[in-house]
Amino acid sequence: MxxxxxxxxxxxxxxxxxxxxxxxxxxxxxxxxxxxxxxxxxxxxxxxxxxxxxxxxxxxxxxxxxxxxxxxxxxxxxxxxxxxxxxxxxxxxxxxxxxxxxxxxxxxxxxxxxxxxxxxxxxxxxxxxxxxxxxxxxxxxxxxxxxxxxxxxxxxxxxxxxxxxxxxxxxxxxxxxxxxxxxxxxxxxxxxxxxxxxxxxxxxxxxxxxxxxxxGKPSGHPNPKMVKEPIWTTWAKYKAKINDSIVLEFAEGIRKQNYSAGQLEIDDAWEKCYGAQEFDTSPEKFSDIENTIKKLKELDFRVTLWVHPFVDDDCHPRSEEGKKNGYFVKDPSGGDRATWWNGQNSHQIDFTNPDAAKWYTERLRKLQKNPGIDAFKFDAGETNYGPQPSVYNIDPELVPNALSKHYVETCAQFGDLIEVRSAWRTQSLPIFIRMIDKDSNWGIENGLYTLVTTLFQMNLNGYPMVLPDMIGGNGYGQLPDAELIVRWTQANTFMPAMQFSYLPWEITSKKFDAPKIVKKFVDLHAEKSDIILEAMKEAVKSGHPVNPPIWWIAPEDPIALACDTEYLVGEKILVAPILEQGATSRKIYLPAGNWTDGNNGKKYKGPVTIDAYPAPIDVLPWFTRDA
Missing domain, CATH: 2.70.98 (Beta-galactosidase; Chain A, domain 5)
Incomplete structure (x- = not known):
């Protein structure tokens, strides 16, 4: 045409x-x-x-x-x-x-x-x-x-x-x-x-x-170590109950189970107060944080830290500094009270103000020097926490989403080991964008099913460097059981990174060996990580999605266009995870082309539908597309 x-x-x-x-x-x-x-x-x-x-x-x-x-x-x-x-x-x-x-x-x-x-x-x-x-x-x-x-x-x-x-x-x-x-x-x-x-x-x-x-397309991709090795985060397992000994126990347990160290993230409740950007060094929290970071690195972990763009009003002297210098988001009458999930009387830093952004980043640089933090998990970034409606000293026709753009651009200064969760016209940045927190359930209500559909949403908005949320979800409302952990791990296997908080060896079942199955797919992810990185490099070169829906290779195929439970790795691998509780088989559609079953080597010529592909608990259906 x-x-x-x-x-x-x-x-x-x-x-x-x-x-x-x-x-x-x-x-x-x-x-x-x-x-x-x-x-x-x-x-x-x-x-x-x-x-x-x-x-x-x-x-x-x-x-x-x-x-x-x-x-x-x-x-x-x-x-x-x-x-x-x-x-x-x-x-x-x-x-x-x-x-x-x-x-x-x-x-x-x-x-x-x-x-x-x-x-x-x-x-x-x-x-x-x-x-x-x-x-x-x-x-x-x-x-x-x-x-x-x-x-x-x-x-x-x-x-x-x-x-x-x-x-x-x-x-x-x-x-x-x-x-x-x-x-x-x-x-x-x-x-x-x-x-x-x-x-x-x-x-x-x-x-x-x-x-x-x-x-636009990304100018680069995240550090390959974040792709090849797991990311371990304290959040879902411990929530805010963390300190020196808990973090070390978490790390040592990982190494004892013969997992590669990877990246360990210290999540919420490490600060003196929200916005201090200094460790709480009280005896019951992080009084020995320098030694803790040293030991983590001796265990071969890269250490990252959860951070956010807020300062609570009672977090002294940061709140006074921010107010005095005009670093906080204001409403038309000059009010600067923000509300977020950890604070009802807080302030949101105004990243459209270069001085405020510098004030924020300088304190993070200090954390990198002492106690030696490698990178950061940047949370939030959306527009609605500050006083509404918010006023910024920028072109009013770009308000309010410009706040998110400036925030993410500020975060990106910290290199290729970071992650952010919000995005607005920042497709060019070479960083991971994390899916929003998932719940520990199976369905469309923010559960396992949406792991795949959210992957599509982000890729088809021009963000192919997707960091899936924690395997098994965040445990909000209910904890994940062994079946959900195993199937979540499988669904995540061919996505760009694998992120754990619930430790696989601690979730057991009388019906199957959950720790063994999870390790099998963590190893498969590492084995195939070069293919994932190849897809990332193609995204940098041409803008192609890393994990597109299957219609990407069959854009006029009506069955492929409607499919929402299978995904691709570049154009080389098709993955059809089990997303339904209790299922031990599923229908799989292979678009036009020659396909080889990744589990048994069986050959298929597409387009073809496999009505009931057997997938017991230790099987993830996946196929390679032959040249």
Whole structure:
């Protein structure tokens, strides 16, 4: 479908006219037809006779009036292979709203990270009453303005749009983009709803176009040691009950079980107070921290530390320093009280202020020198902890997500052993982005099932360096049992890194040898880590996802396009983990190509469905794609 020339059939300059724009080439014609009516317009994007996208633009209104020529201007600008659609008005009490239908034969990808990480995206509900910004609520820590369809269409919304998204809530069966100058989008002089609609041959080609033109690709990848060796964290096992002796006991237990040391992360409750960025050296906590770090390194661990961007009000003298120097996020009246999960009377550091960012990083550099911390696990970074609405000394049309961007860019200064959990237009950074905390259950409620679908969401938003959350989840509400730990380990085996807190040898079952099975797959991950690193290098080179859905190699295969329980490693390995409790077999779909079973060497020629692949508790189904 070569796009060779553009023909402009009409120019949108007002609202009450019918216009059409055409893109023609050797493969056919793309046409956008806009049929304005009273208050909305039906919009159809076609390739030849096929409708590839159908929408309703111009829903916007306020309490006083519908659109008219004076209220808002619609312009449609032809691009090489699509269109830029732009609504704009200087009346800040106005709203724009464009909606697109979920068609029965079209799947959608991209969108936000959620607790219920449905995939494909059309299954998801998003309430348009909440701003589409990075926020802790419902795990919204990766939420790019990017949507992709199985028909090869993507929509990318301009970052200056004060965006609200409604999906299947107030408009069932539709994805609606809404622009309004409402908190947290403040100090706006206009209301803008602008987005590109790009049409390519298929979803793969469309996503590669987005990587090249709007999303970007990573400039490097995390340290290979984080891929090859496990990451061990104190959080899920101990929560905040940690001290010198517990951390050493944790580390020594790992080494006694013949696991490679890898990276050991000291998580929450090591500070004097939240925001001090100094160890609590009281007798019951970390009075011997220098010796502890020394011993950990003698055991061959790299040592990392959990950190956050907050200062509690009673954390002296840090809170006074921050207030005096204007380092904290403020609201329009000058209030600077923040609320986060560990503090109800706190302050959020304003990383759009270079002096505040420097103040934060200088204290972390001291921790690297003494007691010798190697790197950091950076938590939070979303926009909604500070006083609302928040005010920053930057371009108001980039508020509030710019806070997250500045924070993550600050974190990235600490090298290739770090991890962050939030992301906003930071696809170029060569660091791990961690999935949000998972719960210790099997299903779509933030459990094992969403380990795979969240992997897709992050990769298809341009973040291929994904650090899965702890194996077995965080133990919120309930602890993981042996079956969940084993199946979680298997599902995680071909993802970029393996992160443990619950120790495998401590979770046992009368039915099977859980520690032995877990070790088998940790070893398999290490054995195949070069293939994972090869996929990472390809992501740096071309922007390809490291762990895409299986349609990546079969972008016009309707079965592959709907699959949400199998994933790829680059284009070489297909993984079909067991995600259902009690299951000992599963249906597996292999797209076109020649495949070899990684467990028994059996050959398959795709496309083919294996109705009941046997997968007892010690088996992970995986296949290599033959050249």
């Amino acid at each position: 070569a796009r060779l020339s553009l023909a402009l059939l009409g120019i949108i300059a007002a609202y009450h006219t019918i216009y059409a724009l055409e893109i023609s080439g050797s493969g056919g014609r793309y046409i956008i037809l806009i049929f304005p009516g009273h208050g909305k317009a039906t919009t159809i994007f076609k390739y030849g006779n096929e409708t590839v996208l159908r929408g309703y633009i111009g829903y916007g209104k306020n309490a006083k009036r519908e659109y008219n020529n004076e209220d808002g201007m619609l312009t449609v600008t032809p691009l090489r292979n699509g269109f830029n659609i732009k609504w704009e008005t200087n009346q800040t009490d106005f709203e724009f709203k464009d909606c697109f239908e979920f068609q029965d034969d079209v799947h959608w990808f991209g969108g936000p990270q959620r607790k219920q990480q449905h995939w494909p995206l059309e299954k998801m509900e998003i309430d348009g009453s909440e701003a589409y910004v990075l926020k802790q609520l419902d795990n919204f820590s990766v939420a790019e303005y990017y949507w992709l369809t199985s028909k090869g269409v993507y929509i990318h919304v301009n970052e200056r749009t004060p965006l609200f998204v409604d999906q299947n809530v107030h408009e069932p069966g539709k994805l609606c983009f809404i622009a309004r100058a409402q908190a947290p989008y403040i100090n706006r002089t206009r209301v803008l709803l602008e987005y590109d609609v790009i049409i390519e041959d298929n979803a793969r080609e469309a996503h590669l176009h987005a990587i090249k033109n709007v999303l």
